[in-house]
Amino acid sequence: MSFSHLGLSEKVLAAVAATGYTTPTPIQEQAIPHVLARRDVLGIAQTGTGKTAAFVLPMLTMLEKGRARARMPRTLILEPTRELAAQVKENFDKYGAGQKLNVALLIGGVSFGDQDSKLTRGVDVLIATPGRLLDHTERGGLLLTGVELLVIDEADRMLDMGFIPDIERICKLVPFTRQTLFFTATMPPEIRRITETFLHNPEKVEVSRPATTATGVSQFQVSVGREPHEKRETLRRLLRDAKDLQNAIIFCNRKREVALLYKSLQKHGFSVGALHGDMDQSARTAALDQFRKGEIPLLVASDVAARGLDIPAVSHIFNFDVPHHADDYVHRIGRTGRAGRTGTAISIVTPLDFKSIAAIEKLIGQTIPRADGGAPSGESRAAPPSGESRPAREREGSREGSREGSREHSRGGRKPRREREPRRSGGDRNSPPQPQVAAFTPPSAPPASRAPSIGRTPAPQPSQESSEPADHSHLPAFLLRPVRARI
């Protein structure tokens, strides 16, 4: 199976080849020919399935002919969040490098004027979030009557976010005869209804979605009391003890909590970024960039980061707060274990969260093993602590690429288990000497007094005190904030 017989242009094939991809994903293989045949497509797929390229590549092929007129974009892509919009833009930049295509990003939080002047010059591809797009159309700087192809991405999420009325308005502004590509991860009744009005005789393309959680993701829960500081202490300990932790997204339910936890982790010396919707767009972009590049290993985030964001190599997800919606849990932990990799997802659970956890377990059809000792409900303690994710590691065999290969293996302390030193050095070869390590030694301990948690792990945990004051001594170097403060 290769890209070459899907009907893509030479230029696009060359661009794909240049990125190193050789085999289309199922959604790409199924959708691309239909898109090129100018059919409407109903795509049921989540991010991580290669969905974005499934529309970007054929669009690039189709756009090779013709050119844009002022204020009249030829194609329009709607995304629920600014970050997703930016991510799609990057795809056009990557695959469309050889084409002199005008691609514009219309999102909130950034200069309106720049966007307007770009529209004036004419754009082939407009990628937008609904609010800012409507802002432009209402001010008259944008005409959608020339749109030949409309992409509605992450439709179910737009529904959750209350965007559907906006989408309906936008759909009235584009020609009835346009081609429409509609992507959604799920098919709730409301979404089914709008597909009937937005799409004309669509080709349905469905890829087996990991309806719940990817198989390569080891999930655990850790019980704590309800005091905020207990959760923070527990998180720090989990971060210190996690095995194979390369980077992690730490989800909170509220923006305020994101800000708070971010500050707390910073105070404790962690190299951490934050991401939520009340931050400046520039700060959002910067945080995400740094996290993607590996400059910052930890990202505290609201659910703005829960869906769709494509960060291929997230090793750990922490739910600092258990999401109240089971769906959100699935989306959050979907940020790890991507592209066949393995990952670990750990939820910090207070007594207030039992109902949510029950709902989550029901949805995903499995129980989430406890990584801690005392199960308040008087249950087992089963699982290995935190990042152990033993099954994942064994399955894995060898780590992907050498990229950051050095970081893992850092665990110390615990049982030696399977020497892998030889491979380690191999893996390090290409990476810069990484400070690191010795780190994950079972640090001078979890607040042993603190009941819950991982405290009782196989490893003998010296019971000392971890007094709130920053105790960096046991942090893996890469988790540490550089001395010279960055901002």
Next chain:
DNA sequence: AAAAAAG
């Protein structure tokens, strides 16, 4: 109960 998106 909260997040996101327009200001």
